[in-house]
Amino acid sequence: MSERTLRNQSRDPLAVEYSAALAGLSVVPIATFFAAFVVGGLTLAGQRSLGSTILGIEIETVLTALLFVAGGCLLAISVGSRYGVIETTPDRSAGLGVASGFGFVAFSGIGLAMSQTFGLGRLVWAPLALIGGLTVAGAIVFAREDLGVTVPAGLFSVAIGSLVLFDGLTPAWAWSPAGFGVTFNGTVLIPLLTIVAGLVTAWAAANAFEGFGAAGRQAGAFFLIGANATLILLVLLLLIAFIVKNGFWYAVDGIEIGPGLNFHWPFVMDGYDVVLNQKGIYPAIIGTFWLVVGALVMAVPIGVGAAVFLTEYAEEGRFTSVIDIATNGLWSTPSVVFGLFGYAFLVPRLGNNTSLLAGMIVLGFMLLPLVLITSREAIKSVPDEYRDASAALGVSKWETIKDVTIPSAMPGIVTGIIIGIGRIAGETAPILIVTADNPQRSSAPAIMGSFELTTSPPFIVNEALLSGSSALPYQLYGAITTGVVGDDPGYGWATAFVLLLVVLSFYVIGITTRIYFRKKLQA
Amino acid sequence: MSNTQNASHDPAESNRDDRSADAVTQTTAGESQEETQTEWTDYEFRGEPKLSVDDLDVYYGDERALQGITMDIPENSVTALIGPSGCGKSTFLRCLNRMNDRIKSASVDGSVELEGEEIYQDGLDLVTLRKRVGMVFQSPNPFPKTIRDNISYGPRKHGDIETGLLARLLGDDSGEREEKLVERCLKQAALWEEVSDRLDDNALGLSGGQQQRLCIARCLAVDPEVILMDEPASALDPIATAKIEDLIEELAEEYTVVVVTHNMQQAARISDQTAVFLTGGELVEFDDTDKIFENPESQRVEDYVTGKFG
């Protein structure tokens, strides 16, 4: 048999060697990143100023210190790894990606400094910056991976720290690039750059923690991907927390309970009436309720019916793919386009004015593709064995669908509908165009009480259905555009709070139902 | 077969004793071990034990898929694992390079040693383990890349082969080495003749048997010590199967091969020793292949290999 050139001469040991020094040095920049993120974030959000203190130390100093500590640790790792004091397994090079990243940073840094601080012309700064960037990139490519990762990251951090320390960048510093109408202030840039440098050093440190090489690159990548996931969670939580914080107390203000069954919640149960000094959103809540009910009546039978037909009766082929393309197209159609369509198609035929009914139909059209797609998925995922078993007993296809397929697909269908409700309850643009009239109304549409029989077609009329209405998202929009928010911001926040509560409840219920049924299926 | 017979050495026993002294996980495993071993304790061990499995239990959630497996797999030989469907052969095989780590519900208890080094220890480097213990799967799973890239995939990931811009910048282009490696591995896997003129074609264009040999070549390219194969020929026709069988026998000169098969004749043809698993995830008998097929200790094994059961 042929000679094996690659046989590992010495068998690689299975266990990873653990270096306490490396672990210690590389954990620090990760910790400082979190500290910089929190402190810098608070500063950026305006909760703290750069001059204020944390634990008796000025924030500007804290941020500078974090930069120096993180950079210092990385540089220490680089020295240790280079001289073999710290055991690592770096590759030959950090690679072109890292090189071009840091090269670009160097290019921009040098370019900005030359052109803006020293006012050099493009012909001077551009070549200099290019040379600088290429030098950095080249150095990284040809250096061993441990150095190529830690040194530039460490130097970046230390450089920004020094800028702040030696007053190259102060809170009072400001830069307005000509012609853009924007000013970058030190108060924003200092915390922002600290966070960015923190992220870079933490990435390098995660890489170093695993001793570089394939494992190190994995750690670095996973750190960034994990940080991204955390950031998204954080954004969601902050959004919700912010709205709750600003809207909750306004919304629950003045609730009276008792005596007896008497319960009054002004914000939710009153209309908007300047004379009575009421500022409630009851009409909008009722409007949204009826819109959702109407859309469901429209979309659920059509959507589920079409899903059953497509999955159970239609042959997979041109017909189904045309319908699929149409459905997905409808799903992507912008809501404002639905609104325009309703304005052109429905409004002239339903009394020539905006109306609740038009809103119901348009929202129904928007809900339709969602119901169809999710129901189709759910019906498709019912195993064929169920159908076969039923058919083998001589049960007709329709009976099988009624008794076996639809009940098994029910959880999926219901989940889809619930999440769909969440989506349309928050839709603003179509309502704005086909339903809205005065957003701040004093009374809610009385649908149930407005049915009237007539002798001429259409025999049943409902005045309330054919007139405009408010709805929660539209109420919020109206509050912004009519300036109510300007005078009374709490009113806007409270409306947003109730809207969010309504919409997210449907999402939470929908997602929980799905998780519940999935767990049940697995068990 | 060129196995070094080593009759004076009896590592099966001595090794097991050594281990129970230092392994922490199985202080109470003594009894169950005895039970499962009674039927074949007189098996004479050949060669060096490459892998020693000791009292291995595997669970999927609460379901036990393997119970108390203990066996020593000798170096440079073919070990066949046979048994009825669902008895845990694949599960066992996947324990040997910790591929079971990738199944969330799976948990493993017990010890597996590769040349005396525990592979279920904390801080184990999975990458190194899998480099040393390669695996070929039941259905061929080449990457949707060219034939060449399939072979050089492993060495590239381990930094042994570098091509492209970076490598050229560093003056370290191993394109030539890659060519040699590709040729050697394909020859070793008896595929070179068939594909040498289309190395840049997509591997998915190969036939099933060719794909499987490509997967074997891909595995050889990282130069493993042990090759695990899970029914490598089950998806192939008789001619392709015969090629794979020849290949396995040849590989055993340099590698330790563990192969799962459903085909009794195949096991008899290619393996040096055979382990018989029976339903419930228990190892019933492990012995020289000849012994298992001609004169097994256990009645159940006899029933199984003669087709009365299973």
Place this chain on the structure above:
Amino acid sequence: MSNSLRTSDSSDIENPTAGDGRSPVLVAGGATLAGALLSFLFVPGVTVFFVLAFLGVAVYGWFVHQEATAKGLMFLATISTALVLVLITAYLFLRSFPAFEQMGLEILYTNGDYWSRGDDRYSLYPAIWGTVLTTILATLVAAPLGVASAIFISEIAPSWAHEIVKPAVETLAGIPSIVYGFIGFTIINGYMMDNFGLTSSGSIVVVGVVVGLMALPTVASVAEDAISSVPDHMKDGAVAIGATEWQTIKSVTLPASFSGISAAVLLGVGRAVGETMAATVILGNVMQLPEPLYNVFGNTVTLTSLIASQYGNAHGLHMQALFAAGVILFLTVMALSITAQLIEARVKQNLGGEL
């Protein structure tokens, strides 16, 4: 087995004698419904008669030939889904046609005077440019972060993190756009004026980032589907020869799901293009181009916010120009959606072949 079930023959098991009774019912049902639709299009007043007749036929059919009626109704439901799209297309084009006719190509691009009610000149150029710019920014946010979350959810997250992040991303999709707009309007716009010295409320960069955040869940969930549909045995092949998880993701999983991920990004772009309320509320909706063109700190208008902010007092050509904006939006998003679907169909074929 299941294939033979997909023909309608089996219905005869239940109604062996119904063969000839069914077709009149179907014909009557179809005719009355078509009548209802046509009358609604042209004489809405008499629609009710057709609807009642249709209901009558449907009820009769339900009791006499249940399966055939159900099947017929479901077929009608299927057709009407496509019909909605046809109606949307027809009405948008119908209403916008005069604007295209009158403005010619100037509706897409013109120099100088874009929008003037006095001269009845309505060029959508600034709105198109505003949409392009915000969409680019939004994609820069949504694509990398969305794909990274998809990788996290389907490949990296331990199960506890999976249980948290996946619902969180979905919930993010649930926050109504007007709420984003409200926060942008009340908080971020002010913040930008205070801290970045912007002179007017609203800037492209804010809209871009906010809309990117809103498109992120679409990218994440579609990309996650694509990534998790890469079969395990393909990844196992890489892991089993000692590739790290990250190497496997980079060199096997992502290339194999590349088309699906591009489809996800396209759908995200579609979301960003069509996002209305956040843009309407945050932007100043001024019919002007940013100066210089790529000045993301400038103020402008997008196609969506143009419609939402002006439909109320528009008549004649002005209204038709807004419909023209709707047509451009609709065509763009349709093109994105169809491309994404073609890509996804190809993915299915490819992965199917590799199995």
